[in-house]
Amino acid sequence: MGNQKRTLHLNLFVASMGHHEAAWRHPSSNVEEIIDFSHLQRIAQKAEQAKLDSLFLADRYATSRKAVKYGAISGLEPLTLLSALAVVTKRIGLIATVSTSFNEPFNIARRFASLDHLSQGRAGWNIITSGTDGEAQNFNHDRIPDHHVRYERAHEFLDVTLKLWDSWEADALIADKATGIYADNSKVHELNHRGKHFAVRGPLNLSRSPQGRPLLVQAGSSEDGKAFAAQYAEAIFTAQQSLADAHAFYADVKARAAQHGRSPEQVIILPGICPIIGESEADAKEKEAQLHELTHPAYSLLQLSNRIGFDLSGYPLDGPLPELPATEKIAGHQSRTKLIRDLAEREQLTIRQLLLRLAGGRGHRTIAGTAKQVADELEAWFTQGAADGFNIMPQITNGGLDDFLDQVVPELQRRGLFRTEYTGKTLREHYGLEVPANQFAGSHQYQ
């Protein structure tokens, strides 16, 4: 850490209109482009021109009639969209969010292996467990399963998925026309997994993909989430409001990874940052205020209630946040709920003030300033042990993403903090991550 050659990593968290909840209402936004592929293609290609490590798409498995009145629709399913974007990009990584709570490992192992083949080694999976009753109600549940149960399922889901990816060794596919031998099936493995949540025989019905194991990304920062991340995650998206909090999280997760026998450098920590850039700081603040003007408090409150799993609709907007359940008793999103509660307490915010603080990035750190100010902040976090890079979440896409890519990225490049050309081909290579050994290699269990 801190040596001259260490450079930072940048992931673009794609939001069609932008991450500010009123972004779609901004004059620069074109609502015709909300789910328009050519718009998303331009975003991806522009990020690739700027040599970013990866694109990332979040996901939810529900919306509600109330929420859609003012926004909150997800857009195209992430793996569908990234499969299409794989064809119109060449180098940038493609990270899709998929929930372990509402899917089956065989399907997901196969879809990521397919994307990894299609993109020639650029697939990544942001692993989530989902956290709302609304999502559970689209998948045969009345309420979201308990936090701990979701993580228990996630652990088993990962165990099975990793085995499926390893079920074909890299040199198993021979396709020898002369002998008619298609695969050396001593190098193709059954799992015969029988666990609490899943029974999966294997092997996968697709040969090993270029990365072997698509990149594993994780975003939950609860106790369960950090334990999961320390064991599996190779990149971590996290929401951190201050350098001190980010520093503590960084140290904690790296130490936990080491306890799992992993090299701390093989876990890349990427706090979210929601920039809004102006020619001066005042100009940036003015832009931010303009966006805040476009929010609907009723909508913001609904979003916040959904995020923390606590209905705030009865509480006065100009009063304080009521006392929320203890973190460990929250079934839904524990770490984000804790972050929001701590933020409101620390800054003594009314609900109305809190809503505006969350409007730009839902709890991720927002910065309104000049390109130089944004670059300074990224450099400070990066050099002071709080980040290995950043999850970039422009508050506005049209104009705002451009400001970041055209002004902040070149500034980081001038400072020697960011690549000016891709040196690797795969997503793992961009992040400097090794391909873990195949757990079945050399076992020749069937010979």
Place this chain on the structure above:
Amino acid sequence: MGNQKRTLHLNLFVASMGHHEAAWRHPSSNVEEIIDFSHLQRIAQKAEQAKLDSLFLADRYATSRKAVKYGAISGLEPLTLLSALAVVTKRIGLIATVSTSFNEPFNIARRFASLDHLSQGRAGWNIITSGTDGEAQNFNHDRIPDHHVRYERAHEFLDVTLKLWDSWEADALIADKATGIYADNSKVHELNHRGKHFAVRGPLNLSRSPQGRPLLVQAGSSEDGKAFAAQYAEAIFTAQQSLADAHAFYADVKARAAQHGRSPEQVIILPGICPIIGESEADAKEKEAQLHELTHPAYSLLQLSNRIGFDLSGYPLDGPLPELPATEKIAGHQSRTKLIRDLAEREQLTIRQLLLRLAGGRGHRTIAGTAKQVADELEAWFTQGAADGFNIMPQITNGGLDDFLDQVVPELQRRGLFRTEYTGKTLREHYGLEVPANQFAGSHQYQ
């Protein structure tokens, strides 16, 4: 039927190397291209240049260590591949196979709606229930659920999926920047479905797609399959060995559709046809014999055993097919098993002879002949009430697909039987199928 304006429909059943089980060993095949996107892109673009209605990808949810020794790997997951192909084609329809037995309706409704948005109205779903124990064993079962149970789940799956697609009316998305109203949520509907297999609240988290309802395709020809098809299917892929059988199936399904109050013309029947084309009939037969030479009887037997759910490995290759269980007692693929048994009986085939009869198309009709002979056969079936078009399954892709597109399609065009330009934009328009009315439209249930 039979009037001058009636023209036939052509779907290309994509197989990377070809439909003959030894296709990958043929000298014209390049094994480097088995899962290579640029190869698949060339296939898709060539089919579009020939003005075919659609591309179709089959799917299975398992392979086995035994099978992969000689072949039988599935390739990229169909919706992943079609999402990528959507970007490099403009007009041709994109039909993906997805099983109702190993998925959840919310996920599948969303993925097809996403592909339909991405392709601007070219998505179709080939609905299968899957039929092998090997597949079930990748999804927490020991054996494949009973045929009737699978179809019961499929009916409920379709009911839910259609409601999810209808959960957004076409004009629900407003995105009015001035008022900040994103959706008219009197036109966004919850399902609140609670059935035997699924509980799904809705609405879908994606606005209505261009076709409203992606094209519904079905391929099972059992009693359960035909009942399902008559209710839901808008296009039917079917395996028919003779014009007489095809004629009977055609009449049966059209009559059943009418019993459901549907117009028989809104159900397009597409028998599979596996051509191998030569300069003379003898040349074509010679090509076919060359492919047959490349088969492995042990592999062919394994494939057949898997297809009929009956282990034939103990039976002499030069003896007859043993007595199989009664059709209605078969848990797996009832109609294909019946077709294979009838074929072996009618032609008094040994197991070895049967394997070669199935090698080219797994029970679909094979034709080895000149382009004119193939066109004659297609015309005969089309004009004699046995088909509305065909599911084209070239035995060899490299060379063989080209022969069909370069020779048979122009011959059909000269005869006025096939389009020379696309007249529609969506997959439904290619097939002349209407968009069914939205079941929620005008209900305004929440106002």
